[in-house]
Each structure stands twice: as structure tokens, then as C-alpha cells.
Amino acid sequence: MSKLFSPLRLRETTFRNRIFVSPMCQYSCVDGLATRWHLVHLGSRAVGGAAAVLAEASAVCPEGRISPGDLGLWSDAHAEALAETAAFVREQGAVPGIQLAHAGRKASTAAPWDGGAPVPKEAGGWEPVAPSAVAFAPGHPTPRALDAAEIDAVVAYFVAAARRALAIGFELVELHMAHGYLLHEFLSPLSNQRDDDYGGSFANRTRLPLRVARAVREAWPARLPLFVRLSATDWVEGGWDLAQTIELAKAFRGLGVDLVDCSSGGLAPHATVPAGPGFQVPFAEAVRLEAGIPTGAVGLITQPKQAEEIVATGRADAVLLARELLRHPYWPLHAAEVLGADIDWPKQYLRARR
Numbered sequence: 001m002s003k004l005f006s007p008l009r010l011r012e013t014t015f016r017n018r019i020f021v022s023p024m025c026q027y028s029c030v031d032g033l034a035t036r037w038h039l040v041h042l043g044s045r046a047v048g049g050a051a052a053v054l055a056e057a058s059a060v061c062p063e064g065r066i067s068p069g070d071l072g073l074w075s076d077a078h079a080e081a082l083a084e085t086a087a088f089v090r091e092q093g094a095v096p097g098i099q100l101a102h103a104g105r106k107a108s109t110a111a112p113w114d115g116g117a118p119v120p121k122e123a124g125g126w127e128p129v130a131p132s133a134v135a136f137a138p139g140h141p142t143p144r145a146l147d148a149a150e151i152d153a154v155v156a157y158f159v160a161a162a163r164r165a166l167a168i169g170f171e172l173v174e175l176h177m178a179h180g181y182l183l184h185e186f187l188s189p190l191s192n193q194r195d196d197d198y199g200g201s202f203a204n205r206t207r208l209p210l211r212v213a214r215a216v217r218e219a220w221p222a223r224l225p226l227f228v229r230l231s232a233t234d235w236v237e238g239g240w241d242l243a244q245t246i247e248l249a250k251a252f253r254g255l256g257v258d259l260v261d262c263s264s265g266g267l268a269p270h271a272t273v274p275a276g277p278g279f280q281v282p283f284a285e286a287v288r289l290e291a292g293i294p295t296g297a298v299g300l301i302t303q304p305k306q307a308e309e310i311v312a313t314g315r316a317d318a319v320l321l322a323r324e325l326l327r328h329p330y331w332p333l334h335a336a337e338v339l340g341a342d343i344d345w346p347k348q349y350l351r352a353r354r
């Protein structure tokens with residue numbers, strides 16, 4: 001019996017297997033509005049058999065976009081543009097999810113295929129904000145430090161976006177607290193140099209991420225799961241690390257977060273990341289064991305047997321795949337065949353089943 005293809009129940013949601021589509025920016029929106037691309041892109045991966053399809057980092061306010069082409073969820077029009085995608089994903093038997101995000105000091109950059117450089121105001125960009133006025137990297141603008149009222153507004157933006165996601169049928173929200181974006185910037189002492197209640201000690205650096213999680217959990221129905229994505233380490237001495245991740249994960253468990261999606265890096269451009277097959281799985285394993293919360297493993301998981309091993313040996317409760325699912329949207333159907341799991345195929349495709 002394949003564990004990868006066994007159902008996972010979190011709150012009142014049953015995931016048909018343990019394969020989730022990792023959120024991936026598509027840089028294909030105009031003014032933050034989803035397009036037909038999102039329907040077809042996310043829809044195909046739901047057809048492909050994933051148990052949850054997470055829409056990309058969706059900005060909770062316009063200045064929270066990484067690029068001008070990012071998806072947003074800061075108005076009802078933005079929600080409306082995504083409604084059909086959420087419905088289609090659900091119709092295919094996958095849980096429609098969405099990652100809510102604020103890019104912080106890494107906002108206002110060009111899409112990767114346009115070079116990814118900062119986009120200045122005069123070229124349609126905007127001023128990035130952050131915990132402190134510390135630039136991400138040389139050549140990047142110095143962000144403006146948020147004041148206390150603006151920090152309160154960030155919490156409200158996340159809550160409003162979660163409510164909109166619910167209204168259009170999303171059944172899973174993931175809070176993006178990884179990859180060097182705003183909430184990760186608050187966590188890491190490398191980017192957070194505040195001397196008020198939001199900086200310095202562990203309690204202060206985690207204050208905003210915990211406020212966001214608590215407020216969204218209150219607004220998000222008790223029957224539906226809430227995930228948090230963390231960078232388990234900055235891969236830099238003196239930065240955010242696994243020990244702090246475990247402590248924070250314990251606090252999230254207490255707040256009713258249902259799964260911690262364990263990624264890494266993204267905050268310090270000079271960090272050396274030892275990327276290789278499954279290189280972030282040890283983080284998912286440690287958080288699961290030591291914080292006692294379900295985890296997702298992500299990063300260079302590409303092989304059915306590799307994914308099976310991760311879940312079957314209890315290193316994570318689910319795997320999230322990104323690039324492999326861009327290459328092969330129907331990877332879960334293929335993985336089931338390799339692992340000998342008998343799963344339902346879309347009936348339209350049954351004649352292709354071996």
C-alpha cells in the first residue's frame with residue numbers, strides 16, 4: 001500500500017493523496033488580476049491528480065507584489081477573476097488552495113524572463129517596504145521601514161484576502177512566511193533591525209507573523225486547514241535557523257495552524273545553499289518530530305519512490321512539488337502507476353490508462 005497515495009485528513013478536509021502543487025508565481029497578471037492562464041495552468045495540475053493545488057503567492061496589497069505581473073487578492077475584482085479557477089480545481093477532486101503573500105523589500109522587480117531586476121517607480125514600480133531600511137542586495141532599493149500603524153494594516157490585509165479566498169471557494173490558505181519576503185524579513189535578525197516591539201528578541205521578531213497567523217485563523221473557518229510556509233534557515237551564521245523554526249512551529253501549532261511547509265533560504269543573497277535531491281526534507285522531519293505539527297517537504301523532489309519514502313518513513317505528511325509539476329502536470333498519475341497505487345483517473349482520460 002502506497003502511503004503517498006493514502007488520504008490525508010486535516011480538520012474536515014480530506015486530501016486524496018499526499019502530493020501538493022507548490023505555489024509558483026506565473027508573472028502573468030495585469031494589475032494583479034488572474035487570467036485564463038491561471039485557469040489552464042492550475043486546472044491542468046488538478047486534472048493531473050495532485051491532492052491540493054496551491055495558487056501562487058498572491059499579494060494582499062498592491063505593494064506586496066514581487067513583480068507587476070503578480071497575482072493579487074486585494075479587492076473583490078481580484079477574487080472574482082480567480083473564482084472559476086478555484087471551482088475548476090475543486091471539480092477535479094483537488095483541494096483549491098492559495099498562498100497569501102507580501103513581498104516586503106523584495107517587491108517591485110521584473111519577471112525572471114525580463115531579468116528580475118528592481119523596477120523603479122518611473123518604470124511602473126513602487127517603493128518596497130520592510131521591517132527595517134536594509135536593502136536585500138546591492139543594486140536593490142533601500143526599503144521604507146513600516147511604522148506601527150502600517151504593521152496593523154498588514155494584518156488586516158492578510159485577513160481580508162483570506163476572506164476573499166473563502167468567498168470564491170478556496171478551501172486552503174497558506175501564509176507565505178518564507179523566501180525573504182515581508183514576514184520572513186520580520187523573523188530574521190539579518191533583515192529585522194527594529195528596536196520596538198517587532199524587533200530584537202525572538203518574541204518580538206515573531207510577533208507580526210504570529211499576529212497574522214492568529215488573525216487569519218480566526219477569520220478562516222474552523223473546518224478548513226491553514227498552512228504556513230517557512231524558510232527553516234537563512235543558511236547564514238547569525239540568521240534565522242532551524243532551532244527558531246521549531247520554536248515558531250510550536251507556537252503555530254498552538255494557534256491552530258495545520259501544517260508547516262518547510263522551505264529554506266531566500267533572505268540572504270550571499271548564502272550558500274547546498275541544493276540537491278530532497279535537501280530540505282530534514283527540516284520537515286525535524287519540525288514534524290520536535291514541534292509535533294504536520295509538515296510538508298519541498299525542494300528537488302522529483303521521483304515517485306523518493307516521494308513515497310519521504311511520506312512512508314514519516315519525514316513529512318505531504319510533499320510539495322514545483323518544477324517537476326511544470327515539466328509533468330500529470331506526474332501524480334504516473335507516480336501512482338510506478339508505485340502500484342490504484343487511483344481514479346479523470347474519466348475523460350481513461351482510454352489512455354494502462
Ligand SMILES: Cc1cc2nc3c(=O)[nH]c(=O)nc-3n(C[C@H](O)[C@H](O)[C@H](O)COP(=O)(O)O)c2cc1C
Nearest residue numbers: 022023024025056057298299300301321322323324
Ligand atoms: C516558477 C516558480 C515560481 C515560484 N513561485 C513561488 C511562490 O509563489 N511562492 C513560494 O512559496 N515559492 C515559489 N517558488 C518555489 C517553489 O514553490 C518551490 O519551493 C521550489 O521551486 C523548490 O521546489 P522544486 O524543486 O520542486 O521546484 C517558485 C518556484 C518556481 C520554479
